[in-house]
Amino acid sequence: YIDVSLTISPLRDPAGRIIGCSKIARDITKAKQAGAALRQSEQRLTREVAGAKTLQSISTLLISQSTPESLYDHILGAAMELMASDAASVQMLATDHPSLKLLAWTNFHPDSAAFWQRVEVGAGSTCSKALSDNERIVVADIEACEFMAGTPEQLEYRRAGVRGVQSTPLRSRTGRLLGMLSTHWRAPHTPTEDDFRFFDVLARQAADLIERTLAEEALRESEERFRLIANTAPVMIWMSGTDNEITYLN
Secondary structure (H helix, E strand, C coil), rough: CCCCCEEEEEEEEECCCEEEEEEEEEEEHHHHHHHHCCCHHHHHHHHHHHHHHHHHHHHHHCCCCCCHHHHHHHHHHHHHHHCCEECCCCCCCCCCEEEEEEEEEEECCCHHHHCCCECCCCCCHHHHHHHHHHEEECCCCCHHCCCCCCHHHHHHHHHHHCCCEEEEEEEECCCCEEEEEEEECCCCCCCCHHHHHHHHHHHHHHHHHHHHHHHHHHHHHHHHHHHHHHHCCCCCEEEECCCCEEECCC
């Protein structure tokens, strides 16, 4: 079918009585399509500007001295905003064996958070599948997903009211797997490439945060080992600054 603009005008006789009408139909299909394309472009631009502002605010927070916990909360909020999702979670790769441990979540029921505290390879969840396949996993509807069918994870998704879910691996700048960033929807949902464009930048920032957290933990453990050794040594050990003032004494 085509869209038309229809103009109807009455035809009158010399006495002014209506004896008929004239009709003029104009094809406005292209004009309507152009208008729709313009509205979509404006909506996309508005969303991109909002997404850019969100990512800029996260970058500013990462530079600041905010605690990792508050930063994770901001990242999850940004993930939900960028993906228009109902819930989100971030996980870190466990150091002892290939599994994921939950770092932070939002809009989860506490029982669901307890269930997802640790995710092993081979479990029926998108994060487990993404961990084993080393790539992003998107499930538009958990009820139609083959690898989830009949698993405890599918039952937990149902109990939590989740229908759509995606999990994206978080990698360091050298490519090392660090964790997972997931978003969840209450209704079946398939994210678009545009959705993932800004989300992947956010995932890069989340990976940087996890890597920074790991580096700080390693430094703290190293300092603790040094103090343990120094404080139990049978000799005097001290450190001083450039002003020759003692900054540490065992």
